[in-house]
Amino acid sequence: MRLSLNELESKKNLLAFSAGVDSTALFFLLKENNIEFDIAIVNYNLREESKEELAYAKALATKYKKEIFIKELTLEGSNIEKKARDIRYAFFEEIIKNNNYENLITAHQLNDKLEWFLMQLSKGAGLVELLGLQEYIDKENYKIVRPLLHITKNSLEAYLKQNNIKYFIDKSNFEEKYKRNYFRHEFSNRFLDEFENGVSKSFDFLQKDLKSLNINYTPIFKEKSLTIFKNLHDENLNIKVIDKHLKKEGFLLSKAQRDEIIKQQQTVISNQVAVCINEEFIWICPYVIKTMNKKFKEFCRINKIPKLARAYIFNRKIDEKEIVKAIYS
Structure with missing residues (x-):
């Protein structure tokens, strides 16, 4: 065998x-x-x-x-x-x-x-x-x-x-x-x-085809359950990165959910996961609701940290300055 x-x-x-x-x-x-x-x-x-x-x-x-x-x-x-x-x-x-x-x-x-x-x-x-x-x-x-x-x-x-x-x-x-x-x-x-x-042979060939896509699934920043990837500037490739990451976390996206992410760019899936695609990055983290202070919110606004990710970063005490340093270095 x-x-x-x-x-x-x-x-x-x-x-x-x-x-x-x-x-x-x-x-x-x-x-x-x-x-x-x-x-x-x-x-x-x-x-x-x-x-x-x-x-x-x-x-x-x-x-x-x-x-x-x-x-x-x-x-x-x-x-x-x-x-x-x-x-x-x-x-x-x-x-x-x-x-x-x-x-x-x-x-x-x-x-x-x-x-x-x-x-x-x-x-x-x-x-x-x-x-x-x-x-x-x-x-x-x-x-x-x-x-x-x-x-x-x-x-x-x-x-x-x-x-x-x-x-x-x-x-x-x-x-x-x-x-x-x-x-x-x-x-x-x-x-x-x-x-x-x-x-069996077809699956082997398809596996090689998948590898040949050479998509970079490595995050540029990860702490706790906040993960940030580079925006690949291709809807299909971006959704593949998001889908693969969420599968590793035990969350399977439906076609409707994938379509919603592409359409909205910043959305909450099943009231659990925040997915945000901005000009440069893809942000994925659990969705939470938390009151934040003005200084933190202003820092996030200036540094283009998506609104849907801010409460999780604040709640889990992830250093927002370290995030900015990592993604813009």
Whole structure:
């Protein structure tokens, strides 16, 4: 199997585990390749089988001497998928921060990559959004690594059966009330069954095309959650920079939100994030409301610090003079 493991060697790794096909196969593939790792699992108590899956995760951790981190909760209400994802990644990041892990390993595979591609295609997306599932994503204090992106789910299941390895099937993955499952069963899985080799090659070519765009995603200033980029003076490139940054922060922009940013230049997204594009820079920070003194506001006005970013800078006591020094030096 074609695995991308270079980033995992001699590192402190945490595997996001669920006991399903993908993460179970990845557990044993990492073990076969002598990659050290521990595991983390979240039980949402949505299915009766989740208790068995948790017990299996504990048994694997004990047998193979892995540290295991467990979060149990009862998930209810609407928009379950988003709630589950937010809770899961908040849990992972807490573990990483408290235990100094360098990598979070997830078991996304080629079916997931095509499924994401098709979902974004249906919404209206550019190359960066279409290729949102990357092998490596740099976060602030760790890296997300996806070693299975070139391998199909069928191949992983065949590996488990060939080696007589136990795994679980989440029955909710077959419920087409979830949009992701609809794309999975109606399009991506069927397409891959027939055109796996071509799809894999196309993603490789598209990845090279993406790199050839050579967009500078490096901020010129970053402190706390205030991030400032150079204005690239191209609407499409600017929105790619903004979109990529917000994805790293766990915030996915819709097409309508991207259009709003381009149209307004200075706007608040979902009452949470301020995005400001002025003549020279792109400013991104959490949106807050705070009373500011006149001296501070006058300094911001003279130095063209956007109004929507000022309250956050003032509230978090970020030195406004250091900001100006960094961006105009």
